[in-house]
Amino acid sequence: MEPLGNTVPNGNRTCAFRVDTMGVFIEEEAVQQDNGNHREAMSHVVRKLSARFPLNPVDANAVLDVPASLRWHEPGTHLVREGEEPRDYCSMVVSGLALRQKTTSSGQRQIISIHVCGDFLDAQHLFLERADHTVEALTRLRVVEFSRTSLRAVALSRPNVGRALWTEALSEASIFREWVLNVGARKAPARVAHLLCEIALRFEGAGLGSRDAFHIPMSQEQIGDAVGLTPVHVNRTLKGLSADGLIERDGRSIRIRNWERLQTAADFNPLYLHLQETTRDQFTPLKAGA
Amino acid sequence: MEPLGNTVPNGNRTCAFRVDTMGVFIEEEAVQQDNGNHREAMSHVVRKLSARFPLNPVDANAVLDVPASLRWHEPGTHLVREGEEPRDYCSMVVSGLALRQKTTSSGQRQIISIHVCGDFLDAQHLFLERADHTVEALTRLRVVEFSRTSLRAVALSRPNVGRALWTEALSEASIFREWVLNVGARKAPARVAHLLCEIALRFEGAGLGSRDAFHIPMSQEQIGDAVGLTPVHVNRTLKGLSADGLIERDGRSIRIRNWERLQTAADFNPLYLHLQETTRDQFTPLKAGA
């Protein structure tokens, strides 16, 4: 299978991204420069929110005035830690991937959701006083880090901003619900297939590949943690999906051979992603290189 | 085991409730009267929101002005249906129990959450345009039914109201996340025990019994749908918890014999309920009658 696309056209999306070389695409000194201008950092947030609900110039300015900076996190870094005291900053992904997870006392990890550019990493904690889960960088991660209290104030005082954030938070909650169904009610092949379908559409929406071909920077152990299976069984399940001609694999790159059949096997209905609740052209497939 | 409490002191809670005789405690004609005064109906909502964040008189009046009525739903009624077009009303539980559920194409049902008095049944859809799950009355259910667009407008224009609703919605999302962990990462005994712990605390907070003794108006099949197990295995698991001396059962009444050990078996940490993010005295055990 040929390599998936290199850089992806930026278009109206909030990030450009090099699929095959995560973690090496910009050197450290860029960080210093970015930190200089917080309005530039918040412009990513304005674009994201505008996609959820139209903002007028006053709204946009209020958001741009929120203290913020761009920041890098290395893979494995914990941005929010379960049980932690609130910090006064929140993040939105600009590039890279992050995930939410919780752990049982016996050390069993469960991944709760996966996040791509444009996702808020702790909108879920914006109005709560204690973190109930951990947020971790899956790949090298670039985020806009902004003042929690300031954004909270803007969200409460400016209806359009509030509405955009509401839509975002509720869409995310919807994904949690679907995951309860996925790990609670589906068998292994459907669980894994469902995860692939969700990733396909969300990565596509974030400009990280096309619906039919993308790269999952997760080990099979992490996939298992996301769908409630052991890594060994994930391996066998993926092999099964390949054998059935639904997908084709090359390392962590996935090519979907038969979207219809995969969707059926996964019992996947994209309704829960609430992708249409946005002004963004989420469903336009990218012509990823090759 | 003696019967659990009869009527429960109303106190600062939003509902009184007869534990053992759900569904018979008020006759039909009450409904007609209730519908006459929507400010009275919305007063339940004001009390709930005030518990999440202090409202001033102007806030309270804005909420009271939202068109609303009190309504009954029979057990099994669907208040929101997956995939449905949005209606212009939302509900908050006044008495009785409701649950959220999703279904796979093969008909496998998964219960996503359980709701007691004071819970909003479609705050999750307040800003979304299509229902992604179904809400069903578990018992005979009394709700405040209010205009969705009106409450939305108040939530966006009045910061205190918005903040109260945010806290409520985010707390609920936190419960979804914990359920992903529960069905995805725990073994059968822990799953069932965890559900019991959650119900114990939430019922207690809603005045439906004490932490140590309460009634679950769910069949073992429904419990199974909530924790991702078959009814047969739920039965065996409950028997096991009894045999271990953690709980005592009499029909659908549960008495917790050893809260500490149950909590340990369940891997239960109440942090995720965000009960402290409120001005309500959630943790005061009721002296339920008997």
Added chain:
DNA sequence: CGCCCTATTGATCCTCCTCAAAGGGGGTGG
């Protein structure tokens, strides 16, 4: 070149599911 992490494959075990049937318990009609 060697190390570590991950993917892969095999063999065995066990948790939980499936199928089946026998008890309650409450409500309804005779």
Added chain:
DNA sequence: CCACCCCCTTTGAGGAGGATCAATAGGGCG
């Protein structure tokens, strides 16, 4: 008041999906 019925709970026996244990192979990196 009894008979019947329906739904739920309980219990048994057997099967299967997925876990666990273990060993090999592959790939990137120092």
